Amino acid sequence: MTGPGPTVEDLLRTLAPQVLGLLVRRHGQFDACEDAVQEALLAAATQWPADGVPEHPRSWLVTVATRRLTDAWRSERARRDREVAVAVREPAYAGVAPPPDEEPPAGDDTLRLLFLCCHPALNRPAQVALTLRAVGGLTTAQIARAYLVPEATMSQRIRRAKQRIEAAGARFAMPSPAERDERLRAVVQVLYLVFNEGYTASSGPDLRRAELTGEAIRLARELHRLLPDDGEVAGLLALMLLTDAHRAARTGPDGELVPLAEQDRGRWNRTEIEEGTALVTEALTWSPPGPYQLQAAIAAVHAEAPSAAETDWRQITALYRLLARVAPNPMVTLNQAAAVAMADGPRAGLALLAPLDDDERTAGHHRLYAVRAHLLELAGELAAAREAYLAAARATTSLPEQRYLEVRAARLADRR
Amino acid sequence: MLLIWNRPGFVEGLSEEDRNAIFGGVDEIMKELTESGELVGGQALADPSQTRTVRLVGDRTEVTDGPFMESKEQFAGYLTVDCESPERAAEIAARWPDVRMGFGVLEVRPLMDDAGTEM
Numbered sequence: 001m002t003g004p005g006p007t008v009e010d011l012l013r014t015l016a017p018q019v020l021g022l023l024v025r026r027h028g029q030f031d032a033c034e035d036a037v038q039e040a041l042l043a044a045a046t047q048w049p050a051d052g053v054p055e056h057p058r059s060w061l062v063t064v065a066t067r068r069l070t071d072a073w074r075s076e077r078a079r080r081d082r083e084v085a086v087a088v089r090e091p092a093y094a095g096v097a098p099p100p101d102e103e104p105p106a107g108d109d110t111l112r113l114l115f116l117c118c119h120p121a122l123n124r125p126a127q128v129a130l131t132l133r134a135v136g137g138l139t140t141a142q143i144a145r146a147y148l149v150p151e152a153t154m155s156q157r158i159r160r161a162k163q164r165i166e167a168a169g170a171r172f173a174m175p176s177p178a179e180r181d182e183r184l185r186a187v188v189q190v191l192y193l194v195f196n197e198g199y200t201a202s203s204g205p206d207l208r209r210a211e212l213t214g215e216a217i218r219l220a221r222e223l224h225r226l227l228p229d230d231g232e233v234a235g236l237l238a239l240m241l242l243t244d245a246h247r248a249a250r251t252g253p254d255g256e257l258v259p260l261a262e263q264d265r266g267r268w269n270r271t272e273i274e275e276g277t278a279l280v281t282e283a284l285t286w287s288p289p290g291p292y293q294l295q296a297a298i299a300a301v302h303a304e305a306p307s308a309a310e311t312d313w314r315q316i317t318a319l320y321r322l323l324a325r326v327a328p329n330p331m332v333t334l335n336q337a338a339a340v341a342m343a344d345g346p347r348a349g350l351a352l353l354a355p356l357d358d359d360e361r362t363a364g365h366h367r368l369y370a371v372r373a374h375l376l377e378l379a380g381e382l383a384a385a386r387e388a389y390l391a392a393a394r395a396t397t398s399l400p401e402q403r404y405l406e407v408r409a410a411r412l413a414d415r416r
Numbered sequence: 417m418l419l420i421w422n423r424p425g426f427v428e429g430l431s432e433e434d435r436n437a438i439f440g441g442v443d444e445i446m447k448e449l450t451e452s453g454e455l456v457g458g459q460a461l462a463d464p465s466q467t468r469t470v471r472l473v474g475d476r477t478e479v480t481d482g483p484f485m486e487s488k489e490q491f492a493g494y495l496t497v498d499c500e501s502p503e504r505a506a507e508i509a510a511r512w513p514d515v516r517m518g519f520g521v522l523e524v525r526p527l528m529d530d531a532g533t534e535m
Contacts, residue, residue, distance in 0.1 A: 123500075125453075149456050149498050157453035200531040209531070250534045257532050398532035 008048045011057060012041055013218065016137025019061045021109020023069065024172045030116065031162040032072055033065070034134055040065035041137055107226050110135065112172055114223065118186040121168035126161035127190050128197075133158055136215050146197070146209050187223065188236050188292065191216050195240050199247075200398075213244055224279075231287020234279050235296045241276035242299035245269040256407075257400045261308035273303045291327035294319055313343035330362040338371050346378035366395035370405060377412065386412040417496050417527055418509050421489040422520025424464050434517070441513035449497060449508065458495035489520055502526070 023033040144154035198212030249263040280296040305311035320336035341349025373388030389409035449455035514520035
């Protein structure tokens with residue numbers, strides 16, 4: 001089977017939230033509208049590449065989705081007669097731009113959808129799945145493939161998510177300003193989660209999850225376009241771009257992970273680096289520095305260094321200090337310790353690691369062992385470093401990481 | 417992954433009531449995990465008497481029939497779940513009839529991932 005060309009697919013992804021938003025606003029019933037839109041998208045994905053894209057693709061989708069919706073309603077005729085009458089009376093899109101008094105800009109619908117999908121009544125996996133489907137326009141099968149679970153599992157997850165939203169009485173409206181901030185934080189986290197899911201997987205033999213990286217960047221770009229005055233949204237997009245820029249350099253010829261310090265910086269994506277750096281630099285001039293901006297700023301400092309040795313470690317440790325204050329978290333401390341070791345020597349870094357043994361979020365975590373191993377190696381304590389590398393290798397559930405850590409341990413054994 | 421270990425053939429020695437309780441219990445958990453979206457897959461294994469064991473003996477491989485372990489409990493099947501924490505996986509395992517009724521044990525092991533971060 002040949003899929004739709006990139007242009008048709010891009011077009012569908014852009015139109016999906018607009019069409020869904022319009023239907024939900026007109027008819028309510030998020031659950032039913034979402035199913036109808038998915039069917040319309042599938043129909044378009046098979047017909048358009050063969051027959052050509054219709055002149056008014058959005059109206060085409062609205063018409064088909066509305067027809068599916070009324071079909072669904074007809075099948076429960078007795079109870080639904082009245083709604084069918086309303087939906088049918090409503091003119092299907094004539095094809096030209098919608099009357100300005102009836103339709104708010106499509107972007108508002110996308111934002112409402114993002115907020116609805118990241119509803120607090122849902123857990124994170126459900127928020128992620130629903131966002132990818134309703135806003136990203138991915139099919140259940142695509143999402144299931146990306147998350148390596150059976151389609152039935154993902155379909156169930158999405159179904160329940162929609163039911164929970166209906167049960168929570170969520171409306172398709174902008175949340176109140178206070179609630180909006182809360183909800184936006186969830187949206188930003190969901191998008192970053194999607195990005196990481198794709199990025200950490202792109203080293204493995206299964207490249208399909210790399211699609212998620214692109215989708216997360218696309219949605220972050222859209223969010224930034226809708227909310228240009230939010231510094232953290234700008235920071236999120238910058239962080240994604242600056243991280244994604246490493247893609248080509250972060251794995252070796254056999255798929256093994258290459259640490260940042262050893263990456264061929266000539267293979268970093270300059271376009272993404274420039275865009276990300278400009279975004280975060282600009283945002284930091286007017287926005288209070290939040291965790292995403294600070295992480296992006298750290299990535300930007302790495303990006304401008306010609307080599308690991310020539311990195312401005314002072315600036316990086318200063319940014320980490322700020323990050324540890326704004327968003328205290330043992331994982332931040334872990335990265336901070338690695339940076340401090342480069343600026344002030346491995347002993348200073350090791351001292352920062354000590355309290356993490358008592359924190360249940362990091363005790364026994366492979367990252368803690370791995371960073372400690374690296375710093376012990378820098379300090380010349382090779383036997384202890386080797387032990388720590390092996391402990392890290394035992395604790396990780398990632399195959400490439402395990403291989404990397406075992407190689408480091410083996411190299412130390414050779415040096416003794 | 418939840419690995420199910422039990423004594424082969426233990427079901428035959430049970431009363432019909434106990435047998436039904438076991439199968440009913442399995443059906444109930446499977447239904448619940450399917451509905452919550454946590455079930456990824458699973459498979460029961462045939463009786464250990466259907467087993468072949470392949471090992472290197474000297475310089476050639478040797479295939480032998482039958483059960484390959486001295487222990488009374490044998491690997492009977494597995495269940496893959498996608499859940500939020502190891503604690504949740506252990507909770508599911510604790511509800512499995514083999515464990516609850518004392519016929520076997522479940523081993524909870526994380527799966528290795530093909531992904532990783534740049535360290």
